Amino acid sequence: MRYKKYVAGLVGLAFAASCATNPFTGKSTLALVSNSEILPSAFQQYNQFLFENKVIANTNDAKKVESVGTKIKVAAERWLNANGYTTYLKDYQWEYKLVESKEVNAWCMPGGKIVVYSGILPITKDDAGLATVLGHEVSHALCNHGQQRMSAGLIQQLGAAGVGVAVGGKSTEVQQMAMTAYGVTTELGGMMPFSRKHESEADKIGLLLMAIAGYNPEQAITFWERMAANSNGQAPPEFLSTHPSDATRIAQIRELIPQVKAEAAKFGVTFK
Numbered sequence: 001m002r003y004k005k006y007v008a009g010l011v012g013l014a015f016a017a018s019c020a021t022n023p024f025t026g027k028s029t030l031a032l033v034s035n036s037e038i039l040p041s042a043f044q045q046y047n048q049f050l051f052e053n054k055v056i057a058n059t060n061d062a063k064k065v066e067s068v069g070t071k072i073k074v075a076a077e078r079w080l081n082a083n084g085y086t087t088y089l090k091d092y093q094w095e096y097k098l099v100e101s102k103e104v105n106a107w108c109m110p111g112g113k114i115v116v117y118s119g120i121l122p123i124t125k126d127d128a129g130l131a132t133v134l135g136h137e138v139s140h141a142l143c144n145h146g147q148q149r150m151s152a153g154l155i156q157q158l159g160a161a162g163v164g165v166a167v168g169g170k171s172t173e174v175q176q177m178a179m180t181a182y183g184v185t186t187e188l189g190g191m192m193p194f195s196r197k198h199e200s201e202a203d204k205i206g207l208l209l210m211a212i213a214g215y216n217p218e219q220a221i222t223f224w225e226r227m228a229a230n231s232n233g234q235a236p237p238e239f240l241s242t243h244p245s246d247a248t249r250i251a252q253i254r255e256l257i258p259q260v261k262a263e264a265a266k267f268g269v270t271f272k
Contacts, residue, residue, distance in 0.1 A: 022143055023085045039091055039111040044167050046113035048096070054100040056083060056118060062098045065116050068130045068213075072138050073112070075212035078267060092141070096134070108137035110144065123226045128210070128219035131235035135206030135213075143201055200252060207256055211264035216271045217257050224250050 021027065056062045073094050079086050094112040101117040108114045114137050116130075124130040203220075211217045228246035261271060 071213040131210040131215040135210040139202040139205035
C-alpha cells in the first residue's frame with residue numbers, strides 16, 4: 001500500500017508541475033516533455049518519412065494541398081494574433097506534402113509537419129473537403145496533442161512500474177494478471193478516451209480554422225458523411241477506438257456550426 005501511495009503521489013506531482021494552458025482550448029494540458037525536445041525529433045522523423053516514401057510534387061493535387069494548408073495556417077495566425085498570442089507559433093515549421101498511398105488518411109507531426117495520402121483525395125473531393133482534413137490535422141499540432149500523448153504514455157509507464165512493485169512478491173501468474181488488468185484498464189479507461197477527446201478538439205478547432213479561411217463549415221458534415229460511407233460499417237465500436245464514431249463526429253460538428261460561423265464573422269467571414 002505504501003508503494004501505491006508513493007507512485008500515486010509521483011503522478012500527482014508530475015501532473016501538477018507540468019501543465020500548460022492551450023490558447024485554443026483554454027484548458028490545462030499535460031506537458032511532461034517539452035517542445036524543445038519533441039520538435040527537433042519530429043522534424044527529423046518527418047524528413048525520414050518523406051525520404052522513404054513517394055512524395056507527389058508539382059501536380060494540381062499537390063499544389064491544392066499546399067494552397068489549402070497555407071490558408072488554414074494563416075487562419076490560425078489570424079486567430080492567435082487577434083487573441084494576443086503573437087509568438088505562439090514561433091517554433092512551428094509548417095510543411096504540407098502529398099504522399100502516394102492508397103490509405104485513406106492524413107496526419108500531422110508536432111510543430112506543423114503534415115502529410116496527406118493520395119488515397120483520401122477521392123473522399124475530400126474539393127477544397128472544402130480538403131480544408132476539413134487539413135484544419136483537423138493543423139489543430140492537432142496547435143493543441144500539442146502529440147506532447148500530451150507522450151506525457152500520458154509516461155504516466156501510464158510510471159503506473160505500470162507501481163503495479164509491478166505492488167505485486168512484486170506475488171507469484172508470476174498473479175503478476176501477469178495484474179499487469180494485464182492494468183494495461184486493459186488504462187487503455188480502455190484512459191488512453192482511448194484521451195485520444196477521442198483530442199479528436200473532438202481537433203474537429204472543433206479545425207472547423208473554426210476552415211471557416212476563418214473562408215470555407216463553409218457545413219461542408220465538413222458532407223465530408224464526414226463520405227468518410228462514413230467509405231468505411232462500410234467496418235469501424236470498431238467507439239469505446240474500442242481512438243476516434244469518435246462517424247455518427248458522433250457528425251452530430252458534434254452539426255451542433256458547433258452556428259458557434260463557428262459567429263466566431264468567423266468576427267474576422268469578416270460570413271456564409272449564406
